[in-house]
Amino acid sequence: MFDAGRRDFLGLAAIGSALAALGTALAGVLRLPKPAVLPGPMRVYKLGDPAQFAVGSVVKMDAEQLYLFRDERGFHAISSVCTHLGCIVAHSEREGFACPCHGSKFDTQGKVTGGPAPTGLAWLEVSLSPDGQLQVNGETEVSRGTRFQVG
Amino acid sequence: MSDPSRAYKWILLISSLVTLGFLLAAAARENVTAEWRHVQKDYQRILLAKAGDATSRRVAGQFPVEIRQVTVPALNTVDRCVSCHLGIDDPRMKDQPEPHRAHPKELLKIHRTEKFGCTVCHQGQGAALTFHEAKAEDYFWDYPLLPASLTEASCNSCHDPRALPRGAAAKLVRGMELFDEKGCWACHKLDGKGGQLGPALDNVGLKTKHQFIRANLKGSQTVWHWLSQHFRDPMGIVPGSRMPAPALTPVENEALTVYMLSLRKRSLPEEYLAPDKIEQKYARLHPPAPNGEALYKQYCASCHDTGLYTRWDKNFQRFVPAIRNPSFVRTEDDECLLANVEEGRPGTFMPAWGPKAGGLSKPEMEALVAYLRGAVKPAELAAAPAGGSVERGRTLFGRNCAGCHGAQGQGLIAPALANPVFQKAATDAFIAETIRSGRENTPMPAFARAGFGQAEIADLIAHIRKGFTK
Structure with missing residues (x-):
């Protein structure tokens, strides 16, 4: 009995550790398609001291391809890239956004109101960098209506 | 009673445990003990200590531990140096130890990290995540990190x-x-x-x-x-x-x-070049008035030194002619000096300096000749005696000249007389005068004092002009 039990234990341990090794290796392999970081262009933009943007101001950022808004409820950033074919949309205080290429229209919140654009303009994450600068992350979308409050 | 599969079970157990050990060690190295993770946690502690108000405390508390990088497509660089050098553009980090310290001299204010990255100035392996690999010295990388003392390059x-x-x-x-x-x-x-x-x-x-x-x-x-x-x-x-x-x-x-x-011939996008760099490029089209003395120091002084005395050059194993020596300059006119500068002495250490060889322009060479001449005016040389005999000349040359100038005029420690540029540029009157009066401050003696008359000089000229065999 004792002999058989020990033999059994050895066999089970061998198979168990082999499965554990295989499982760990598989976990490592499955992580490969999702690298921690890709060598694409950097899309986190530091915009400087938040105090330089007055309440009620709208700033078009050409290099960053976004509009930065500041109202009483805080900051928000809306991508200026049309969701149809990537033209840069124009903004007017009253009517919202309009694309010059194929006439897509968006309301002041970036929702589609007309034209071929399939979805609304993306709202981008606004935050504060550790050195106290306003920072927009062009890679992270937030839900429409999210505001970032400083202080 | 023995189990025949027992050995295989042991082998499987041990090998799979060893494999598992390696896998777990690798996982820990990547996810737990990586150098940059420690650095980022330290940095978060510094941020928390420096946080003055609730907002900055909240931001510091949410400081994400992740690989950071600056990608600059225009320069084709991916620099992960910022994974550890987190405080480089934060002026509050001036007094922190490396790697948290702010970049010195506030250079990043004019060279934004997002536009320039790191390796375009510092070299090194940008994609590396440990300092050893980023430094890449004696490593498989062509351009290792420049030491701080040399970064100005x-x-x-x-x-x-x-x-x-x-x-x-x-x-x-x-x-x-x-x-x-x-x-x-x-x-x-x-x-x-x-x-x-x-x-x-x-x-x-x-x-x-x-x-x-x-x-x-x-x-x-x-x-x-x-x-x-x-x-x-x-x-x-x-x-x-x-x-x-x-x-x-x-x-x-x-x-x-x-x-x-x-000295790097790289093609950087124009938007990276300072206006003065572009001006420097085009300044060559409008050169300033050449300065003969400066040109002499740049291009001639290494070998000819002051040019007033003959110099023995131990690397060349020969005398370098004294080209500003008044006794030489007075026997040559400007055209002859210019020809020597422009064409050099083919086959010797003296290169040609004309536009197609050394790259000096005509005005520059003329300025050089004016400097060589100094205040010494070319003398009216007496016409050379004619009608010498090559045969007698050969004997005289062998006894008196060949020791320094070479039996075939190929030049040993003294100038090569068979040289085509010498043959073209030097006039008979010049050769006669040089033999007669020698050269002050050089080993060339005045043969008139050794009893050489017109006849001997005529014979020597005949030999120098016609007697050298190829």
Whole structure:
């Protein structure tokens, strides 16, 4: 009995550790398609001291391809890239956004109101960098209506 | 009773445990113990300690531990240096220890990290995540991290160093001055201008260590170590080199090394070039009035020294002619001097300096000739005696001249008389005068004093003109 039990234990341990090794290796392999970081262009933009943007101001950022808004409820950033074919949309205080290429229209919140654009303009994450600068992350979308409050 | 599969079970157990051990160690190394994770956690502690109000405490508390990088598609660089150097653009981090410290001199205010990245100035392996691999010295990487003392070399890629604010790139500017002062141009070309005894140096800063002779290089095998050791003892590093040691102080040695490393022929996008760099490029089209003395120091002084005395050159194993010697200059007119500068002496160490060879323009060569001449006016030379005999001339030449000028006029320690440029540029009257009066301050004696008359001089000229066999 004792002999058989020990033999059994050895066999089970061998198979168990082999499965554990295989499982760990598989976990490592499955992580490969999702690298921690890709060598694409950097899309986190530091915009400087938040105090330089007055309440009620709208700033078009050409290099960053976004509009930065500041109202009483805080900051928000809306991508200026049309969701149809990537033209840069124009903004007017009253009517919202309009694309010059194929006439897509968006309301002041970036929702589609007309034209071929399939979805609304993306709202981008606004935050504060550790050195106290306003920072927009062009890679992270937030839900429409999210505001970032400083202080 | 023994189980026949028992050995296999042991083998499976042990091998799978060893494999599992390696896998777990690798996972820990990547996810837990990585160098950059520790650095980022330390940085978060510094941020928390520095946080003044609730907002900054909240931001510091949410500081994500992740790989950070600066990608600059225009420069084709991906630099992950910012994964550890987190405080480089935060002025509050001035007093922190490395790697948290803010970038010195507030240089990032004018060179934004997002536009420039790191390796475009500092070199090194940008994608690395450990300092050892980022530094990449004696590693599989062509351009290892430049030591901080040599980083100025990179300024030259986008700036005209002399146009930078005073002291901004002091070593680099000093190196440029030394290149002129030490007369490096005499043997080395830059932008098509200069001598040809040594290699052109236009792209030295982009050479990799494998392009240097390192058999005699002790210690670090970096390009900068090679350069500074080579300046100390050129022949010790490159056997057979004829380069004289430029006699530099340690500070000057470093400055010249910085300048050498700054010589990089890279094509950077125009938006990265400072306006003064573009001006510097086009300044060649509008050269200032040439200064003969400065040109002489740059291009001639390395070999001819002051030019007033004949110099014995131990590397060349011959005398270098005294080209500003009044007794020489007075016997030659400007055309003859110009011809010597322009065409050099083919087959000897004297290169041609004309536009197609050494790159000097006509006005520059004329300024040089004016400097050689100084205040000495060309003398009216007596006409050379004619009708000499080649036969008698050969005997006289063999006894009196061949010891220095070579039996076939090929030049031993004294100038080659069979040289085609000499034969073309030197007039009979010049040769006669030189034999008669010799050359002060050189080993060439005045043969008139040794009893040479018109007849002997005529014979010698006949031999010098017609007697040398090919």
